[in-house]
Amino acid sequence: MADFEGFKTLGFIGLGAMGRPMLEHLANKLPEGSRLWVYDVVERVLDEVCAAYPNRVLKGTSAADVATHVDTILTMVPEGSHVRSVYLDPRNGICSTNISNKMLIDCSTIDTATNLEVKDHIAEHFPSASFYDSPVSGGVVGAIKGTIAIFLGCAETDPKFPQLTQLMELMGKEVIPCGGPSLGLAAKLSNNYLSGIIAIACSEAFDMGMRSGLDPRTLAKVYAAGTAQNTICDKFCPVPHVYPDAPSSGGWKQGFKVQLMRKDFGLAVEMAKRVGSKNVLGDVGLETYNGAANDPRCRDLDSRVVYRYLGGQEDWQSESGHS
Numbered sequence: 001m002a003d004f005e006g007f008k009t010l011g012f013i014g015l016g017a018m019g020r021p022m023l024e025h026l027a028n029k030l031p032e033g034s035r036l037w038v039y040d041v042v043e044r045v046l047d048e049v050c051a052a053y054p055n056r057v058l059k060g061t062s063a064a065d066v067a068t069h070v071d072t073i074l075t076m077v078p079e080g081s082h083v084r085s086v087y088l089d090p091r092n093g094i095c096s097t098n099i100s101n102k103m104l105i106d107c108s109t110i111d112t113a114t115n116l117e118v119k120d121h122i123a124e125h126f127p128s129a130s131f132y133d134s135p136v137s138g139g140v141v142g143a144i145k146g147t148i149a150i151f152l153g154c155a156e157t158d159p160k161f162p163q164l165t166q167l168m169e170l171m172g173k174e175v176i177p178c179g180g181p182s183l184g185l186a187a188k189l190s191n192n193y194l195s196g197i198i199a200i201a202c203s204e205a206f207d208m209g210m211r212s213g214l215d216p217r218t219l220a221k222v223y224a225a226g227t228a229q230n231t232i233c234d235k236f237c238p239v240p241h242v243y244p245d246a247p248s249s250g251g252w253k254q255g256f257k258v259q260l261m262r263k264d265f266g267l268a269v270e271m272a273k274r275v276g277s278k279n280v281l282g283d284v285g286l287e288t289y290n291g292a293a294n295d296p297r298c299r300d301l302d303s304r305v306v307y308r309y310l311g312g313q314e315d316w317q318s319e320s321g322h323s
């Protein structure tokens with residue numbers, strides 16, 4: 001097994017809801033001699049993490065500054081425009097310094113076109129550098145617990161795969177090589193498309209059953225035993241109080257924000273169009289998540305709040321006489 005030889009100096013850019021706990025896993029788990037250089041446009045966050053890990057986590061003044069100090073860089077920023085700026089800004093971007101031989105890993109969930117644009121730029125200007133897409137799944141709770149799944153944009157035969165796996169396993173549970181550049185992102189977007197569609201279908205199916213007189217707990221049993229069985233029903237049931245641990249039972253306060261689902265769903269529909277994949281549910285799904293993300297009753301809540309957006313009964317226990 002490798003000994004983290006390649007990770008004596010590591011950079012982390014973007015210390016938000018996901019990036020910060022991921023950085024903290026690295027700071028806690030890499031060997032003592034490793035140094036982590038960090039950068040975020042929000043200075044307060046930088047000061048906090050540097051103070052929490054004195055002499056271990058060091059403050060960079062820009063993405064380019066971080067790149068001059070380290071051999072490996074992880075980035076975790078919101079959207080394609082931020083990724084473009086972090087890598088390609090001519091004054092402060094990573095690629096404005098000499099990044100020959102460095103390994104760059106972008107964990108952001110963005111469009112595959114921007115990812116490939118950055119990859120092509122790096123391949124043209126720094127052929128010895130390597131750039132990977134590596135989006136993650138599992139939410140903020142997963143990032144804190146270190147249980148996120150990681151979808152790597154490379155083949156299992158990639159010479160850097162063992163090194164990448166070793167690094168990513170410090171932050172997550174499962175690392176899945178998806179085959180090649182931008183395919184980690186394609187996998188993540190198609191997963192979130194499917195999960196988003198299932199949540200809508202699940203909400204509608206519960207609603208029609210409940211309005212016909214069925215107890216949602218009976219419906220949940222039926223789906224679990226029948227051909228409709230799926231994780232959204234079983235673990236993220238959109239109907240409140242069917243399962244106490246589902247986000248809906250806590251008022252959808254914990255979970256994957258509906259605005260993030262809207263973003264990922266939109267990226268998936270865009271990708272589908274670009275590659276010529278026909279999807280009859282794409283536009284209607286996007287319209288639904290657009291509506292839910294802009295609805296003050298749903299905004300900032302777990303995406304399965306789409307059940308509320310679609311008019312599902314929430315206080316079914318009192319309304320129907322069930323207890």
Ligand code: NAD
Nearest residue numbers: 014015016017018019040041042077078082108109139140
């Ligand atoms: P966030 O908004 O909490 O954090 C993003 C961080 O990036 C912020 O601290 C911001 O200041 C920083 N940033 C923005 N532009 C920058 C720049 N040019 N230079 C340096 N720093 C910059 O977002 P998040 O929830 O951590 O999500 C990050 C990515 O992970 C997104 O693409 C998101 O879709 C994806 N993701 C999020 C979740 C989730 O549940 N939050 C789950 C899986 C994947």
